[in-house]
Amino acid sequence: MSLKLYVDLMSQPSRALYILLKHVKYDKFMPTLVNLAKGEHYGDQFTAINRMQRVPVIDHNGFILTESVAIMKYLSRENIIPDNLFPKETKQRARVDEFLAWHHVGLRIHCAMYFRTTFLDPRITGTQPNPKTVESYFRRMENALQDFDTKWLGRGTDFITGNSITIADLMAACEVEQPRMAGYDPTEKYPNIAKWLPMVREYFNPHYQEAHVILNKVVAKQQKQTAKL
Structure with a gap:
């Protein structure tokens, strides 16, 4: 059975699913790029x-299935995601589900909105963001990162749900990477994130690096411009 994945690698959950399917070496996986910057997701073909x-x-x-968490749960039931990354044992699965239920409003929206307000929207509209709006999203993002750093990480285990890495870690890592494009690196302020993130990157490499090539190019370009100031 073929598995076509529609993605844009500037999208955090897109990267997570792309990395996951590459990592598990699912041979029927076919990535199909949808360029959000060009508005391809608004076209009739994709809307269908x-x-x-x-x-x-x-x-x-x-x-056809949408929503990244629903997709991951489906792929697990189809035995495409192995048990070590998405456990089937009830209590272990519940711990992963617990984080996935929290992360969308607890972490994702705050990192994403700071990135969108300070990086994406100004490039699309050609206008500078409202400083008060930026400050508001900045505070929300830092509160979310603080909760993630202290209430999910730093509890005596290497990863979010224990000492074994799961899809919870991959989803969170892709979210935490996003504000780096807006000049904010969470590893510089949050010690548990700084310890955890390199382990996630290493575990899923080389596919993690492959999925973040564009993001890292944006970060490198911004750092170079900042160094000239």
Whole structure:
């Protein structure tokens, strides 16, 4: 059965699913790029696939599914994601589900909105962001990162749900990477994130690095421009 994944690697959950399917070496996996910057997700062709006009989306031999967490749960039930990354044992699975239920509003939205307000929207509209709006999203992001650093990490285990890495770590890592494009690196302020993130990157390499090539190029370009000031 073929598995087509519609993604834009500037999208955090897109990167997580792309890395995951590359890592597990699912040989029927076919990535299909959707360029959000060019508005391809608003076109009739993609809207026919996902009425919500978002990525990621999978087409698993004709079965179309949206929303990254729902996709991961489905891929686990289809035995495409191995048990070590998404455990089937009830209590271990519950710990992963617990984080996934929290992260969308607890971490993702805050990192994403700071990135969007300070980096993405100004490039799309050509206008500078409102300083009060930026400050508001900055505070929310830092509160979220503080909660993640102290309430999910730093509890005596290497990873979010214990000493074994799971998809919870991959999802969170892709979110934490996003504000780096806006000039904010969480590893510089939060010690548990600084310890944890390199381990996640290493575990999923080389595919983690591959999925973050564009992001890292943006970061490197900004650092070079800053150094000239």
